[in-house]
Amino acid sequence: MPDSICGTWDMISNVNFDGYMTALGVSPAMRKIALKLKHRKVVEQTGDLYVVKTLSSLRSYTLTFRVDEEFLEFTKGLDDRHCKSLVAWEGNRLVCTQQGEKKNRGWAHWTEDNKLYLELYCEDQVCKQVFKKNA
Structure with missing residues (x-):
């Protein structure tokens, strides 16, 4: 079983966030603001249900999912897109494909x-x- 990712986590480094946001189509003004933010992650697990919260002073985003169950995701507040997502364990990594x-x-x-x-x-x-x- 992989190590637990549960807990409250504070960002200490953030490499190529601008490139990632550019690929998503985030506007230059929003990218400039987002690059100044320090994110906090709160990861909770109850049975097979995970809740991952990404918190910042500008916006927060909550993702709820079950491992190995496809779901429809709306990335509200990120790039505001709809996608089909699937989260699965690959070794010790919790991997999501969208x-x-x-x-x-x-x-x-x-x-x-x-x-x-x-x-x-x-x-x-x-x-x-x-x-x-x-x-």
């Missing part, structure tokens, strides 16, 4: 050395974020 207007879109979460890692990808861009557990 099918919709954008190609090669999704993300992967995993823990290593008491840190939460997140890769966000869309088309040819990859954003790498690292979070530390909030004590």
Whole structure:
């Protein structure tokens, strides 16, 4: 069983977020604001149900899903698109593939050395974020 990703996590690094947002079609003004934000992740699990909250002073986004169950997702507040999403464990990574207007879109979460890692990808861009557990 993979390590638990549950907990409250504060961002400590954010590489290529601008490239990722550009690939999503986020406006230059919104990208400029978003690049200044420090995100907090809150990951909760009850049985097979996961709730992942991405919190910031500008916007918050909550994603609720069951592993290995496809669902319709509306990325409200991100790029406001509809997509079909599927989250599955691949080794120690919780990986989401999102099918919709954008190609090669999704993300992967995993823990290593008491840190939460997140890769966000869309088309040819990859954003790498690292979070530390909030004590």
